[in-house]
Amino acid sequence: xxxxxxxxxxxxxxxxxxxxxxxxxxxxxxxxxxxxxxxxxxxxxxxxxxxxxxxxxxxxxxxxxxxxxxxxxxxxxxxxxxxxxxxxxxxxxxxxxxxxxxxxxxxxxxxxxxxxxxxxxxxxxxxxxxxxxxxxxxxxxxxxxxxxxxxxxxxxxxxxxxxxxxxxxxxxxxxxxxxxxxxxxxxxxxxxxxxxx
Amino acid sequence: xxxxxxxxxxxxxxxxxxxxxxxxxxxxxxxxxxxxxxxxxxxxxxxxxxxxxxxxxxxxxxxxxxxxxxxxxxxxxxxxxxxxxxxxxxxxxxxxxxxxxxxxxxxxxxxxxxxxxxxxxxxxxxxxxxxxxxxxxxxxxxxxxxxxxxxxxxxxxxxxxxxxxxxxxxxxxxxxxxxxxxxxxxxxxxxxxxxxx
DNA sequence: CGTTATAAATCGTTTGTAACGATTAATAAA
DNA sequence: TTTATTAATCGTTACAAACGATTTATAACG
Numbered sequence: 001x002x003x004x005x006x007x008x009x010x011x012x013x014x015x016x017x018x019x020x021x022x023x024x025x026x027x028x029x030x031x032x033x034x035x036x037x038x039x040x041x042x043x044x045x046x047x048x049x050x051x052x053x054x055x056x057x058x059x060x061x062x063x064x065x066x067x068x069x070x071x072x073x074x075x076x077x078x079x080x081x082x083x084x085x086x087x088x089x090x091x092x093x094x095x096x097x098x099x100x101x102x103x104x105x106x107x108x109x110x111x112x113x114x115x116x117x118x119x120x121x122x123x124x125x126x127x128x129x130x131x132x133x134x135x136x137x138x139x140x141x142x143x144x145x146x147x148x149x150x151x152x153x154x155x156x157x158x159x160x161x162x163x164x165x166x167x168x169x170x171x172x173x174x175x176x177x178x179x180x181x182x183x184x185x186x187x188x189x190x191x192x193x194x195x196x197x
Numbered sequence: 198x199x200x201x202x203x204x205x206x207x208x209x210x211x212x213x214x215x216x217x218x219x220x221x222x223x224x225x226x227x228x229x230x231x232x233x234x235x236x237x238x239x240x241x242x243x244x245x246x247x248x249x250x251x252x253x254x255x256x257x258x259x260x261x262x263x264x265x266x267x268x269x270x271x272x273x274x275x276x277x278x279x280x281x282x283x284x285x286x287x288x289x290x291x292x293x294x295x296x297x298x299x300x301x302x303x304x305x306x307x308x309x310x311x312x313x314x315x316x317x318x319x320x321x322x323x324x325x326x327x328x329x330x331x332x333x334x335x336x337x338x339x340x341x342x343x344x345x346x347x348x349x350x351x352x353x354x355x356x357x358x359x360x361x362x363x364x365x366x367x368x369x370x371x372x373x374x375x376x377x378x379x380x381x382x383x384x385x386x387x388x389x390x391x392x393x394x
Numbered sequence: 395c396g397t398t399a400t401a402a403a404t405c406g407t408t409t410g411t412a413a414c415g416a417t418t419a420a421t422a423a424a
Numbered sequence: 425t426t427t428a429t430t431a432a433t434c435g436t437t438a439c440a441a442a443c444g445a446t447t448t449a450t451a452a453c454g
Contacts, residue, residue: 082260
């Protein structure tokens, strides 16, 4: 039995749903299933009655839920009591293109604020060529950018997502009537596209 | 932070030794080091003062120790309260050579009894050729035997230990004066040696 | 009563973390 | 100084968690 499982269990119990618990915990639904199954096997007792696609606590589950709450309460206390204070507070300065921010960041910021209310987030528009220098100088902590590949010394780069590029044209445009296009068809056309810089 | 780390921390704190804690927990010393380091990193605080080869709790460590005790107490309560009772009780029937038992089993049995007081251990002398049948029939649960290799269908076999074979002779024996021996020197000699059967 | 949508379980694969053994560095004891 | 002991470190291996895809079951709907 581990804290991880206990937390997962508590969330499932509160949401009465494996799927929604998985979303909230940023896990796949199958992982939530596996964790609950692990608990049930270790304790040799069913924690949920699976009635159709509804999930509800058994007697044992209700007992465990109370314990889980209690234990999580104590560990929270422990953290603030024992931890060298600075447990996620301060500020993060993030560089990212405005378009990215508006599309992706709203729910992220909401959740981040819930989890770390004492951390201030500072966004600076666009990521530019001096990224590495800015990161190393400590002027910024993180940067998101749109590009197809990137390697930088002393900077950790992770690919997060890839997106399909879609061509949009005015209905009156010469190419608008075409069913499909090759990249070559764009030769000579004026196109507008997102750039990292 | 996981239960595993917390337990390891508690044992280290009680024995004031990484090495002895590792023994008690059946872990390598390096694993204990890693777990404590993990805790210290997560909580951003040193838990032990490493003064030379002596280890003693810091203030934060003392606080954490109290919490660890408390949390372990609660989880024990949880187990007996929630678990479907039958948490390790019953009996285990084990076949093993008497010589092995006397050499290795005494401390094992002591510890096992401490951990699982409700499990009865039944030892039967020697492991014989019908091992597989006995295991599958459920007459025995486990068997230890001395041999150099073994494969059995439907039976899980694990190599636990290998031992050096030492030749012992009477001081008056012809070979006793020799500094070293080849296996061939034993040709024609009557030798006495352990057998699995 | 079939169809669709939704939810959990299951399966095979990939990934990440823990444990290990061996070695090093440090220090206490001989 | 030498030896013994202890924790830290490093590279490897093995195990367990997470994942995505699929299956199974059932509730909701036309």
